[in-house]
Amino acid sequence: MRDTAAYALRLGDDALVLGQRLCEWAARSPQIEEDVALLNLALDQLGAARSLLTHAGELEGAGRDEDDLAYLRDEPDWTNALLMELDGGDFGKTMARQLLVAAYQLPLYEALTTSADEGIAGVAGKAVKEVAYHLDHARSWVVRLGDGTEESHRRVQAGLDEVWPYAAELFERDALTERLLAAGVAADPDEVEPQWRRTVEDVLAEATLTVPETTWRPTGGRTGRHTTGFGYLLAELQHLHRSHPGASW
């Protein structure tokens, strides 16, 4: 139970932190149509995060609900992958990250629809359709930016180069994933990774972008070691709830 709770929390933290980053585009998008599009993606992530955090809290059995987990944990208690928390940068970087994440979340959630944990399988079943659209959206933009003007190509390639090394963490295995793989709860990173790579490489080829070459593998998110910018993200996410406990409207 505690293992499954920790795994649901990882999935939920990924979704919540990426959703928060996407929310930062509100009223800042290149066009009003894209503003709504990005916020739709954010709401999908937030919806999945709420279910997963609630589920994690119930499995944990310590009486914590989704709000306690979202608003009252400090940095070392967050288990999202570092890729999710990187600042959005310009639109090119945001779209590069969206591509890497959506190409990961689609095969991940597909695999999790048959998870032995019904709560996780339920969330995955709903999320599969959502992230299929996220991938379509990211693919559309990355291709247009990459195969667009000289400047759009340069900027999306620069964004891709920045976020690329962080993708490796998505496919890490540790003691927790090994135990949950044996129990049929977790998705197998070794099965998700080749699907991710095929999708991403297809899109990048169509976009005339170069697959970055790097041996740097930043990691630590799953064990609570986060990047500098994450504290600022949490401050914005949590300050209202912490300043006015129990506030509602």
Add this chain to the structure above:
Amino acid sequence: MTDYTAAGGHGAVPTTGVPSDEKGARRSQPLWEVFVRSRRGLSHTHVGSLHAPDAHMALRNARDLYTRRQEGVSLWVVAAADIVASSPDEKDAFFDPAGDKPYRHPTFYDVPEGLTHL
């Protein structure tokens, strides 16, 4: 004779001679008209317009802007410039003659008693 095109659901605009302050970035995002079919069996209905760089993105923007509350099961987008609109100047010649021809409405038939499902 001036030609008219659709104008974001606001009627008709001439295709030439309209002063515009739209600069490069906006021109590369032309206007598209959006039609939504709310459910099977109904026709697509005009719901509004949006800007997008091409048809592919226009369809996706339409999905994000106009169907986020389950408004539809099918979408059409049409480049506003491709729509030929009737001219406001021709309103009288186009539409007024129909005004005094009530016999065109099917209201003069006696419906036989007992007829159902009409």
